[in-house]
Amino acid sequence: MTYETFDAFCGGLPAATYVEQWGGAHVWKVGGKVFAIAGWSKGAFPFVTFKCSELAYRILREQPGLRPAPYLSPRSPTWIQMHGDPGLCDDDLKAYLAESHRIVAAKLTRKQRSDLGLAG
Numbered sequence: 001m002t003y004e005t006f007d008a009f010c011g012g013l014p015a016a017t018y019v020e021q022w023g024g025a026h027v028w029k030v031g032g033k034v035f036a037i038a039g040w041s042k043g044a045f046p047f048v049t050f051k052c053s054e055l056a057y058r059i060l061r062e063q064p065g066l067r068p069a070p071y072l073s074p075r076s077p078t079w080i081q082m083h084g085d086p087g088l089c090d091d092d093l094k095a096y097l098a099e100s101h102r103i104v105a106a107k108l109t110r111k112q113r114s115d116l117g118l119a120g
Contacts, residue, residue, distance in 0.1 A: 001090050003046055006038045009094050013101045015116035028101075031112045035104040036097050041083075048093060049081040050100040056080075063087075 003026055010016055010028040016035075019027050025039030026046070038046035049069045052060065057078045060066045065087030069079035080096075082088055088096065105118050113119045 001038075001045060001048060001093055003038055005090065006036075006046065006048060006097075010036050010097060010101075013098065015105070015118055016101065030101055030105045030118075031108040031116055033104045033108065035100045047081055047083045048097075049079060050096050051076075051079055051103050052096060052100060053103070054078055056096070056099075 007018065007026055007028075011018065013028075013030070015030050017029050017032075019029065021027050022037075023039065025037050027034055028036040035051060037049040041047045049072065054077075057068075057080060060080045061068050065084040066080055066082050068077070069081040072079035082093065087093075105113060105116075108116070108118070110119065
């Protein structure tokens with residue numbers, strides 16, 4: 001997944017906002033909380049980091065091209081980083097990014113979700 005594809009997909013999720021931080025990483029947030037990050041790769045394709053369920057984390061961390069996200073996993077052990085091949089195909093990665101958005105949005109307060117149009 002390229003930066004352009006990553007940004008286009010994340011930008012299409014409800015109430016998603018973008019900021020560039022942490023050394024030029026493309027960071028996507030919902031309600032001010034991070035749900036996806038792309039960056040830190042010297043190649044054409046960024047490393048992509050996302051939050052997932054505990055079960056998905058246990059499965060994904062063992063897959064080639066995926067690992068517990070550096071810096072994030074020790075604090076919150078459900079962050080995965082796709083850093084190499086084979087990793088995930090774009091369709092599967094998009095599904096995990098959408099789920100990350102849902103997980104993070106669900107932890108916002110009811111008022112925050114309502115203000116962002118996410119209540120329901």
